[in-house]
Amino acid sequence: MTSEFTTRRQLLAGSSMSLFGTALGTLLNSSAAAETEGVYRTQLPRKIRRVIWLTMAGGPSHLDLFDRKQKLADMNGELMPEEFTAGQQLAQLQGQKLFCLGPQFPFRRYGQCGMELSELLPQIGGMADDICLVRSMTTDAINHDPAHMFMNTGSQIAGRPGMGAWVTYGLGSEAENLPGFIVLVSTGPGRSPQPIAARQWNNGFLPGRCQGVRMRSTGEPVLYLNSPPGVGDDQQEADVAAVNSLNRLAQERLQDPEIATRIVQYELAFRMQSSVPELTDVSGESQTVMQRYGCEPGDGSFAANCLLARRLAERGVRFIQLYHRDWDHHSLLREELPMRAREVDQASAALITDLQERGMLDETLIVWSGEFGRTPMSQSNKGPIGRDHHNRSMSMWMAGGGIRGGTVYGATDELGYAAAEDICTVHDLHATMLHQLGIDHEQFSFRFQGLDVRLTGVEPARVLSEILS
Numbered sequence: 001m002t003s004e005f006t007t008r009r010q011l012l013a014g015s016s017m018s019l020f021g022t023a024l025g026t027l028l029n030s031s032a033a034a035e036t037e038g039v040y041r042t043q044l045p046r047k048i049r050r051v052i053w054l055t056m057a058g059g060p061s062h063l064d065l066f067d068r069k070q071k072l073a074d075m076n077g078e079l080m081p082e083e084f085t086a087g088q089q090l091a092q093l094q095g096q097k098l099f100c101l102g103p104q105f106p107f108r109r110y111g112q113c114g115m116e117l118s119e120l121l122p123q124i125g126g127m128a129d130d131i132c133l134v135r136s137m138t139t140d141a142i143n144h145d146p147a148h149m150f151m152n153t154g155s156q157i158a159g160r161p162g163m164g165a166w167v168t169y170g171l172g173s174e175a176e177n178l179p180g181f182i183v184l185v186s187t188g189p190g191r192s193p194q195p196i197a198a199r200q201w202n203n204g205f206l207p208g209r210c211q212g213v214r215m216r217s218t219g220e221p222v223l224y225l226n227s228p229p230g231v232g233d234d235q236q237e238a239d240v241a242a243v244n245s246l247n248r249l250a251q252e253r254l255q256d257p258e259i260a261t262r263i264v265q266y267e268l269a270f271r272m273q274s275s276v277p278e279l280t281d282v283s284g285e286s287q288t289v290m291q292r293y294g295c296e297p298g299d300g301s302f303a304a305n306c307l308l309a310r311r312l313a314e315r316g317v318r319f320i321q322l323y324h325r326d327w328d329h330h331s332l333l334r335e336e337l338p339m340r341a342r343e344v345d346q347a348s349a350a351l352i353t354d355l356q357e358r359g360m361l362d363e364t365l366i367v368w369s370g371e372f373g374r375t376p377m378s379q380s381n382k383g384p385i386g387r388d389h390h391n392r393s394m395s396m397w398m399a400g401g402g403i404r405g406g407t408v409y410g411a412t413d414e415l416g417y418a419a420a421e422d423i424c425t426v427h428d429l430h431a432t433m434l435h436q437l438g439i440d441h442e443q444f445s446f447r448f449q450g451l452d453v454r455l456t457g458v459e460p461a462r463v464l465s466e467i468l469s
Helices: 002-035 070-074 122-126 144-153 163-171 233-254 257-280 287-293 302-314 333-357 426-436
Strands: 050-056 107-110 115-118 131-137 181-186 213-215 319-324 364-369 394-400 407-409 419-421 446-448 451-453
Touching: 050 163, 050 302, 050 333, 107 122, 115 122, 115 131, 122 333, 131 419, 163 181, 163 319, 163 426, 181 302, 233 257, 257 302, 287 302, 287 333, 302 319, 302 333, 319 333, 333 364, 333 394, 364 426
Parallel strands: 050 319, 050 364, 131 407, 181 213, 181 319
Antiparallel strands: 107 115, 131 394, 364 394, 446 451
């Protein structure tokens, strides 16, 4: 009786596992098939090999840096006309008495193109003939975290893949010993910075190999990368080989793309144990280069991260994203904005120059942006004034990678409240970046929960061909 019961139980268990295995295999094979769809069948001429995205977290004031409005200056301290703000989403300003806040710093013209920029950015201004300034950027979100998600993933819904994950999924990586998508975060002295959530560089529903890897700016670049004390390279290599032999057995049986990812990531982590220390050792850089960026080895600054970005680009990393925090100036705008500008101005220009001299700028797209803009009005016309979150207008710039340098694209209204000419959306920006990488954004998708999901979403998006050379 016991034997018969055991046999029946085993039979039922085996049958259910067989059915489960069949269903699981179907799902996994569908997932694996989805990995091969999209960009590989819709390749466009590729203009660039990589992207370096310089993210100014907090929302830099475009009205004090990139988009001077004389009418706003003339109305400084006067009540903001209600026809601009009536019925609008105003974040912290809802129901408040609002005063026009003119530009707080002088502007001047730079380069042969005569691009007008703030005097707070003299080094970026010196590269005016190499950059395209977009003054008509807009976004859908008005608070920091959703705005970062929208700028990075094309959606305010948490859990979607970041831009770098999409690019890595579509094109893979040219780096043998480093991930294809790397993130660096810096901060300057002063106020406590807002956190940058790891979901901004998450792989979402894309394969795990596409996830961004954050490298720390100080201390150990990657946590838990080094072997434990007493474990040599030979033993570590043997451990990785043993683990991956078990993973390969599981992969042969299940055909799970995530197991395949795990195998690759174990091997990559082992190679990173030697590649990461070599990457972060800048002792071989010339004094001229170090002075150009304005950094010291390992100081964790934005400048040091810009230098690391160039070194990552040289090693084949596909998507490199730098975050520099503390641009959220609801108050103390006059005191804080000059400090933030000094921290990024020299290094941003140095990155362009360095890539130019090494023959890499034409194959690299540099993007400089925040997650939203700032308002042309303030809650006060006295004291430690500042600007609040704003999604209807912002400025950003791009350089390299087939971008038409020395140009200004789009414009805002007379007070800088809303984009008014050649309005540009986040989806347009993503479509343009993908286009330069050789990807048709309308054909580039991933099957998820029964839908073909795209980075550029379902609303119309267009490539900004006017800014391309």
